[in-house]
Amino acid sequence: MLNGMTPVEVAYRCAVQPTEEVMRALGFVRQVYGVRRTTFNSSDIIIRVEYDATRLNEATISKLLREAGFALAEEISLLPPQVVKQPVPLAPPPK
Numbered sequence: 001m002l003n004g005m006t007p008v009e010v011a012y013r014c015a016v017q018p019t020e021e022v023m024r025a026l027g028f029v030r031q032v033y034g035v036r037r038t039t040f041n042s043s044d045i046i047i048r049v050e051y052d053a054t055r056l057n058e059a060t061i062s063k064l065l066r067e068a069g070f071a072l073a074e075e076i077s078l079l080p081p082q083v084v085k086q087p088v089p090l091a092p093p094p095k
Helices: 020-030 058-068
Strands: 007-014 035-041 046-052 072-076
Touching: 007 058, 020 035, 020 058, 046 058, 058 072
Parallel strands: none
Antiparallel strands: 007 046, 007 072, 035 046
């Protein structure tokens, strides 16, 4: 935790490549109090936003991005896939 902040990061895949105008609007999203950082990967069309969860939530972030003009297609999980171990069968009790 940084100075009473709860940093959270979300990522979204965009349906289409954003226009130059939309990318300029991203500057206004960065100015919203509680938004810490935004990054855009143009080859994968993924936007990531780090924000302070004590001030904002995921619904607010997605709304800000949509209002800026981003066509969000899906939220991307930033957690690595969880490996589920199969239980090992126990040996039958001795007779």
